[in-house]
Amino acid sequence: MISWFNENGPLLFLALLDGTVTAFVLALIALGLSLVFGVMRIVNIAHGEFFMLGAVFSWFAFDLTNDPLWGFLLALVVAPALVGSIAIFSDRFILRKVKYHPESTIVATIGVLYVIQSVTLMVFGPEARAVEAPLYFRIQFPWFGYSGYKLIVAGMSAFCLLGVWVFMKRSKLGLYMRATQQDFEIAKTYGVPTQKIYASVFALGGGLAALAGVLIVPIRQADHLMGLEPLLLSFIVVIIGGLGSIRGTIVAAFIIGISDGIISVFYEPTLAKMLATLFVAMVLVLKPSGLYGEEVV
Amino acid sequence: MSHKEVKSEEQSELNITRRSVLGAGAVIAGTGIVGSQIIDPLAKTAYAAGSDAPIKIGFQAHRTGIGALYGRWYERTTNAAAKYINSIGGIAGRPIEIITEDDGTDPKRGADVVEKLATQHKVDFVFGTLFSHVVMGSAPRAGELKIPYFVVSEGYHVASGALNRYTFQPCITDVRAQISAVSGWLFNNLGKNVTLIYPDYAFGYNHRDYATAAAEKHGGKIVAKIAIPPTESSFTRYFVKIPKNTDVIYHVMVGPGVLTFVRELGEHFGPNHPQLFGFIDSLEGVNISSPGLDFLDGSYFWEAMPRYADGYDTVGSRFYRNAVGVNNSGASRSDSKDVSAYSHMFGCWETLFAIKEAVEQSGYRSKKDYSTLIETVEGFTGFNEGIAHPQGAKVFSGKTHQCYGQQFVSKVGNGKLNVIHKTSIADGMYEPETDYTKQSL
Amino acid sequence: MRKKSLVYSLFFQVGILLLLFVLQFILPTYHHSSVSKIMVLASYAVAYNFLLGYTGLMSLGHAMFFASGMYAAGLGIYYLELSALGGLLFGAGFTLVISLIFGLFALRTSGVSFLIVTLMFGQTFYLSILYFNEFTFGQDGFSLAKYLGKLVIFNREYLYSNPDIRYNFAFILLTAYLLISTFIMFSPVGRILIAIRENESRTELLGYNVFYYKLFALVLSGTFSGIAGATHALLFTYIGSTFAEIHHSISPILWTLLGGAGTVIGPFIGTGIMFYLVDFISGITSNYQLVVGVVLILMIIWFPMGIMGTLRQKWMKWLP
Structure with a gap:
């Protein structure tokens, strides 16, 4: 046992560390999808593209200011706002037109995905572009080093999750959102402006995805195809966590993040992804409401 | 720079290359190396006599999808090469016309593109594919359509025997x-x-x-x-x-x-x-x-080809770098942030010249001459270094449809890549594992 | 009424099929080959429509069925040295088993959950092709050309890639699919499937075991997708993981919705239009995805029933 730890301790430590960072990142990306899913009962296939847009805007901000910190701060404000506007626009002129019908929405958001991706390819180009981290340092553990910014991302992500939680619990808009999520008709009868709530939820979902893009882009790069993987991962997290539940989303992100870390380190990454997708499918089949059911935030 | 100076420099380059090529003596088995007739790039008059219809070359480009970055540079290089070839009299006196179709870096679409180029645009040859899964998806179709298909992929798929007699990789060394x-x-x-x-x-x-x-x-x-x-x-x-x-x-x-x-x-x-x-x-x-x-x-x-100009300063490579519009640091001359795929894209330039050499040596006129053209290419034993082959001399194996060239090792220092070692062609050569010439045409 | 519409629709379809048959003697080479490919892909869309159009279940993982038919046929021919037709049967049988197992799990969910379960199973299948690459040839894929025998018709040998063989093989496949599709539409089973689409709980109240009918539709849809995949492998010889990717699951949705979900001929029309749209636009701009995206959005807003669905609603009430 002790010799196992001597040999594999560092591996386990890394798996947990990396898994925790992955979990926070995942939770943030998935949160927007979860809200949209929970309140509006629609699947936004373009969610990953909103994330990608956040990363791409971040690069433009970095390129414009030529300074990692100012570029980061600029992107932090502008990217969610811009993407939120795109989301409001899509809601007003597309989703409302198809009456939020689940299947139609899926097809329409696939269309949005194609449009966003190809416009980005036109404007931004095909290459992956690096964005410098606003704060950069390296932490040296006895066995290996680790990026300090990754830990900052985890921290900021936790902060954002907390912010959204407080917003949903304490603000009037949040109350309306929760009411709409619980029962659309009753909320409407009680004078909740459901149409506006839908638009805000969709904008909030898009803005959160963009925010995640801005935070994460320094630990990877911006490219026009980067949206698909986060989309699939968000699906996994949202399903396992249960629709519209912040707590569920976070718990699920940890389950996926840490198990992904451990399986990847000790076995194989492709195997980890395979098992994760299979696991999600089985959770849905056997416990369709997800681990945390339909509970409201 | 006068005409004469170019020629003498070219000749000395050629001598160096001959020596290094002869280092691989046993395998080359003595036969002549093609390409000497295009050593003088200014010899416009040589084939300018004819005024036939253009030779159409279908270019299967990765304009979108995961290969788009490479695709863009492959396209620039291809267009630069076509422009230059046309300026020296085209191929066998006929102008060259490049017809580009995007395959989305997707093997499914790749096969459709080969089809479209061959039967809709009626091109003479298809060329330019990079990503190996797209080559795997497209090459069978080229074989069925019996159209010569020249890839610039560096994959081992050609030499391994997995493809067919119509598929060649004449100008980029395989992995x-x-x-x-x-x-x-x-x-x-x-x-x-x-x-x-x-x-x-x-x-x-x-x-x-x-x-x-x-x-x-x-x-x-x-x-x-x-x-x-x-x-x-x-x-x-x-x-x-x-x-x-x-x-x-x-x-x-x-x-x-x-x-x-x-x-x-x-x-x-x-x-x-x-x-x-x-x-x-x-x-x-x-x-x-x-x-x-x-x-x-x-x-x-x-x-495969040094990104920074000082690492490999030959007349051919200088000329090539200029023609494609790349600066001395390997980026676009119009945008220094736009860095090229310098170790791959030369393959497009060289392959167009290989096609030129094949057409001129085989006397190819139209699609009915495919068999002669293919046999001619299979008879090639290599290419000389020069403007047509700026990356360096190549040894070509007709059996495997694959070439071998010199390689470079560079060390990163002062924010750039510095060449510290150059291999000989013989270092990379291996025994052929397949013989495409035995397949029927 | 029903009899009349059956007659009308038979005439309509026989007309289209006759047209397709005659086209092979007129079309120039490129379009000849394109139409062959469209017919195979359209068969996949028709199979998809069994589930979406008639039963109302939207799957985002159908590439799994297409690819499992394709891989079972291809790997069967490669490793087990099956004949081409043996490979086709093996592909069909394999997909039958896969879709049965899959259906038993996935059909416990419905609506959006079903969609995501199919997406996840599809991804698992795709990843397993990559994971077992030593066996499946992974992302690069492989070509069957060297391992396919020849097709013998009246003592004459033909290559499967022979343009005429390819065209007519695809034509037979599509014809069979369309006929089966029409037959199901007019059969009692088809009526029940449509009843499930329109109101599942009421159908259940009427005493039908909805689960078994849905399972039937899914297994039929899956197996036929697999046969389309196996046929694709034989006629176009390339087998690769690209056919298992999520994009290949999205494609039949687009084709079916564009042409008209729940119409017999719609998926074929949608596939043809989409193929030529992409083909045409990609010649003009490399941003054909943009145009496809816009078309998709406009379609779903203004013609949610697709081309044939709209035609049926407005003018051709008898259209199956």
Whole structure:
């Protein structure tokens, strides 16, 4: 046992560390999808593209200011706002037109995905572009080093999750959102402006995805195809966590993040992804409401 | 620069190349090397007599999808080569016309594009494919349509015998030969215990298998083999698998995650790291002085053609660099942030010249001459270094439809790549494992 | 009424099929080959429509069925040295088993959950092709050309890639699919499937075991997708993981919705239009995805029933 730890301790430590960072990142990306899913009962296939847009805007901000910190701060404000506007626009002129019908929405958001991706390819180009981290340092553990910014991302992500939680619990808009999520008709009868709530939820979902893009882009790069993987991962997290539940989303992100870390380190990454997708499918089949059911935030 | 000066410089280049080519003597078996007739680029009058219809060349480009970055540079290089060829009188007196179709870097679409180029645009040849899965998806269709298909992919798929008699890779060395060429230098200079990190698909398995074979040959040892899925975006978890006794990390990565890969490698090891030997595929299109890449300082890279002009200053390569519009640091002359895929795209330039040579030597006029053309190409034994083949001389095997060329090893320093070693063609050559000439036409 | 519409629709379809048959003697080479490919892909869309159009279940993982038919046929021919037709049967049988197992799990969910379960199973299947690459040839894929025998018709040998063989093989496949599709539409089973689409709980109240009918539709849809995949492998010889990717699951949705979900001929029309749209636009701009995206959005807003669905609603009430 002790010799196992001597040999594999560092591996386990890394798996947990990396898994925790992955979990926070995942939770943030998935949160927007979860809200949209929970309140509006629609699947936004373009969610990953909103994330990608956040990363791409971040690069433009970095390129414009030529300074990692100012570029980061600029992107932090502008990217969610811009993407939120795109989301409001899509809601007003597309989703409302198809009456939020689940299947139609899926097809329409696939269309949005194609449009966003190809416009980005036109404007931004095909290459992956690096964005410098606003704060950069390296932490040296006895066995290996680790990026300090990754830990900052985890921290900021936790902060954002907390912010959204407080917003949903304490603000009037949040109350309306929760009411709409619980029962659309009753909320409407009680004078909740459901149409506006839908638009805000969709904008909030898009803005959160963009925010995640801005935070994460320094630990990877911006490219026009980067949206698909986060989309699939968000699906996994949202399903396992249960629709519209912040707590569920976070718990699920940890389950996926840490198990992904451990399986990847000790076995194989492709195997980890395979098992994760299979696991999600089985959770849905056997416990369709997800681990945390339909509970409201 | 006067006409005469160009010629004499060219001639001396040629002599050097002949020597190095003859180093591979046994395999070349004496026969002549084609290409000498285009040594003088200004010999316009030679074929300007005819005024026939253009020779149409279908260009299968990765304009969108994962290969778009390479695709853009392949397109620029191809257009530059076509422009130059037309300025010196075209191919056999006929102008060259490039017809480009996007395959989306998707094997499904690739086969459709070959079809469209061949039967709709009625091109004479199809050329230019890079990504190996697209080649795998498209080549069978080219074989069925019986249209010569010239790829610029560096995959081992042509020489392995997996494709067909209509598919050629005449101007870019395949992965197996690249590895065989540089691994001797690697094991003898950097260290014996090597960890391989490669993408988890066929291109990566070629690296794994031939680097392992090379290790046995040179008394080295592969201490770990780490495959990474092509879609991966975080790499830290792979690095804990690198054994402590590793002297050299041999890495080759493709796709959008490469920068992250290098940066996280740096974060993982810090200043005390094993030697690093990478394939430039990891950094094609990427500025060496990008944020987070300082870690690469002092590490080594394989290059097929040196990105920085001072590393390989020949008349041919200078001319080529100018014609394509690349500056001395390997970036676009109009936008210094737009870094080229310099170690791959020369293949497009050279392949168009190979087609030119094939057409002119075989007397090809129309599609009914395909058999003669193919037999002519199969009779080629190599190409001379020069403006037509700026990367260097090539030895060509008619049996495997594959060429072998010299390779370079560069060291990163002062924010650039500096060539420190050049292999001979013979270093990379291996026994042919297939014979396409035995297949029916 | 029903009899009349059956007659009308038979005439309509026989007309289209006759047209397709005659086209092969007129079309120039490129379009000849394109139409062959469209017919195979359209068969996949028709199979998809069994589930979406008639039962109302939207799957985002059908590439799994297409690819499992394709891989079972291809790997069967490669490793087990099956004949081409043996490979086709093996592909069909394999997909039958896969879709049965899959259906038993996935059909416990419905609506959006079903969609995501199919997406996840599809991804698992795709990843397993990559994971077992030593066996499946992974992302690069492989060509069957060298391992396919010849097709013998009246003592004459033909290559499967022979343009006429390819065209007529695809034509037979599509014809069979369309006929089966029409037959199901007019059969009692088809009526029940449509009843499930329109109101599942009421159908259940009427005493039908909805689960078994849905399972039937899914297995039929899956198996036929697999046969289309196996046929694709034989006629176009390339087998690769690209056919298992999520994009290849999205494609039949687009084709079916564009042409008209729940109409017999719609998926074929949608596939043809989409193929030529992409083909045409990609000649003008490399941003054909943009146009496809816009078309998709406009379609779903203004013609949610697709081309044939709208025609049926407005003018051709008898259209199946």
